[in-house]
Amino acid sequence: MTTEILMEKINLIANRLVNLGGANYEADKTGDKSEFSKGNIARDFGIEEWDWPQGVGLYGLTSLQQYLGDNRYQKFFNDWFTRNMEIGLPSKNINTTAPFLSLLANLESFHNHDYEILCYNHAQWLVEELPKTLENGFQHVTSAIGDRNGVILHENELWVDTLVMAVLYLNQAGHHFKRQDWIDESIHQVLVHIKYLYDKKTGLFHHGWTFSTRDNFGGIFWGRGNSWFTFGIMDFIQSFDNDLNSGLREYFIDTYRSQVNALISLQSPSGLWHTVLDDPDSYEEVSGSSAITAGILKGIRTGVLDKSYCKYANKAIDAICSNISEDGTVLNVSAGTGIGMNAERYKNVSIKPMAYGQALALIALTEALAAL
Numbered sequence: 001m002t003t004e005i006l007m008e009k010i011n012l013i014a015n016r017l018v019n020l021g022g023a024n025y026e027a028d029k030t031g032d033k034s035e036f037s038k039g040n041i042a043r044d045f046g047i048e049e050w051d052w053p054q055g056v057g058l059y060g061l062t063s064l065q066q067y068l069g070d071n072r073y074q075k076f077f078n079d080w081f082t083r084n085m086e087i088g089l090p091s092k093n094i095n096t097t098a099p100f101l102s103l104l105a106n107l108e109s110f111h112n113h114d115y116e117i118l119c120y121n122h123a124q125w126l127v128e129e130l131p132k133t134l135e136n137g138f139q140h141v142t143s144a145i146g147d148r149n150g151v152i153l154h155e156n157e158l159w160v161d162t163l164v165m166a167v168l169y170l171n172q173a174g175h176h177f178k179r180q181d182w183i184d185e186s187i188h189q190v191l192v193h194i195k196y197l198y199d200k201k202t203g204l205f206h207h208g209w210t211f212s213t214r215d216n217f218g219g220i221f222w223g224r225g226n227s228w229f230t231f232g233i234m235d236f237i238q239s240f241d242n243d244l245n246s247g248l249r250e251y252f253i254d255t256y257r258s259q260v261n262a263l264i265s266l267q268s269p270s271g272l273w274h275t276v277l278d279d280p281d282s283y284e285e286v287s288g289s290s291a292i293t294a295g296i297l298k299g300i301r302t303g304v305l306d307k308s309y310c311k312y313a314n315k316a317i318d319a320i321c322s323n324i325s326e327d328g329t330v331l332n333v334s335a336g337t338g339i340g341m342n343a344e345r346y347k348n349v350s351i352k353p354m355a356y357g358q359a360l361a362l363i364a365l366t367e368a369l370a371a372l
Helices: 004-016 052-068 075-087 101-105 113-128 162-177 180-197 224-240 246-264 286-301 307-321 344-349 355-369
Strands: 142-144 147-152 158-159 208-210
Touching: 004 355, 052 075, 052 101, 052 162, 052 355, 101 162, 113 162, 113 180, 113 208, 142 158, 142 180, 158 180, 162 180, 162 224, 180 208, 180 224, 180 246, 224 246, 224 286, 224 355, 246 286, 246 307, 286 307, 307 355
Parallel strands: none
Antiparallel strands: 142 147, 158 208
16 A cells, blocks of 8 residues: 555545535434344434544544644534534433544634533543443443433443443543543543453453343454454553553553454454454454554554564555445445344444444554554
């Protein structure tokens, strides 16, 4: 891959991302509930709504803009946040925390003290008011379907998604506002999630854990779920300015390396990973593959992984690029995925263009660009 090819792909993806449009949120109120388990939730589509798919989408643009060192997407950010503030924010939960990652990262450019207060208050809410599981884990509370002001509690459940959707934000907010207690709590959350989601036999991560029956649901090794750790833990570590306790840092890195080694053994001949990692009959999925690739490239760039891992990352980058259409749509991205009790549940999730698919491919290609 040359710089020119990567920049061409990056620009295509980014342009498609900011023009994904909105979705008919009202359709969820009367929609076919049998379609919800397949990820066909109107709220999740497009770039307009304040929820996790769009929040990850914004984070991809933020990461690209930071790498390029300019403000090319600042008008888009200004318009997006202004529009959502005018509409009114939805219920507070794990998933609606994701847009705060980009709000926090762009505070200086917004010159809006109200945004700073909003960021501060939301981090405080995560610590003090978000429902907790046993052992004080962040309960994976999500948005209700068809009700912007409602939530689904998922009582006593830990999901791997939480690490990127909320824990990463709490960590970055702690650094921004100089709140060591928030930073400490974010570390605690990573440790709790590793404790209950990391599988010692395989080196992979389960999608979730429930304290109610003390099990990992169906015990499925979901591709994008694993990618939240591969990609998220590297951004988490990089949030520290060499002041992360060395024992904790090594523990996180050891877990990351173990997972990466498990992942590369499951990489398909195409360079992608399957939506159920250890099920070759499940479809190859690009958003999870992109986040895995981004995480591996970050590891190589920071010296956590040696250069022998480049061949796996390069193969994945080629595969990601071959899944970008002429208009910049990232193809073969699975829709939103709840926890399932068997592999079929994951294999039946619809393939749709999604803001997070655009963003994770964007981040992977940006990391590939940085590696040249």
